[in-house]
Amino acid sequence: MMSVVYPGTFDPPHLGHLDIVKRSCALFDKVVVAIAKSPRKHLLFDLEERLDMFRVMVEDLGTKVEVKGFEGLLVDFMQREGIKVIVRGVRLFTDFEYELQIALNNNKLAGVETIFMMPSQEYIHISSTIVRDIASYCGKLEGLVHPYVAKKIREKFGCL
Template sequence: MIKVVYPGTFDPPHLGHLDIVKRSCEIFDSVVVAIAKNPRRHLLFSMEERMDMFRRMVECLGDKVEVKGFDGLLVDFMAREGIKVIVRGVRLFTDFEYELQIAMNNYKLAKVETVFMMPSQDYIHISSTIVRDIASYCGDLKGLVHIYVEEKLREKFSCK
């Protein structure tokens, strides 16, 4: 049985993230979405809020997906969970360059492998930064985020 981890801050989670999880479920036996606390970044949502939103997004996938939070090094979380493979979504060459450095260091630290996946063409243009920017102006989020995430963003930015 191959269990993988899909890590990130997911602030907020969007349909590109869901696409990677769905496609990972088709390849691997189970996926743990690992949501980083990441105190070094100024985040819009708490770890608990991000976990709640992601859990709502993946309800349709049943017990193949777990959503967990973590603080600290990803490889330490993976060791506790008994996972040896990371799935990372990459949209652009600049994403790949950064992700490759992280993958190489994770392998050096703990001999974990990283599998890179490109989002489907329908979602390759979406990023959490863009979603936050659109939401901050109460813009249309249709096709970018799950309806529950949209509700939470509208609440956060006091949009009607």
């Protein structure tokens, strides 16, 4: 069985992330969404909230997707899971430059391979940063995030 890890902080998860997961499900037997605790980042949502939102987003995909949290190096998580392939979404050339550096280091550290996947055209403009910015002004989130995620974001910003 061929599995892949889709890692990130996903703060918050959005429809571009979901697109990558769905398309990865067509290529792999199992997709493990690995959500980093990332204590050094100033995150809007804590790990449990991000796990909850992502689990709701993928519940219709059944057992093909598993959502797990981790702390520390991704390659250590992957070794514990017995997975040797990472999938990463890249939107722009600047994303690719950054992701390539990480991919090369992950390969050198643990021999893992990284597959880069572009989001579908209708989601390529979405980023968690943009979602947070729009939400901070109580802006419209439809078409950017899953309805459950939109509800959680509105609650966080007091936009009810």
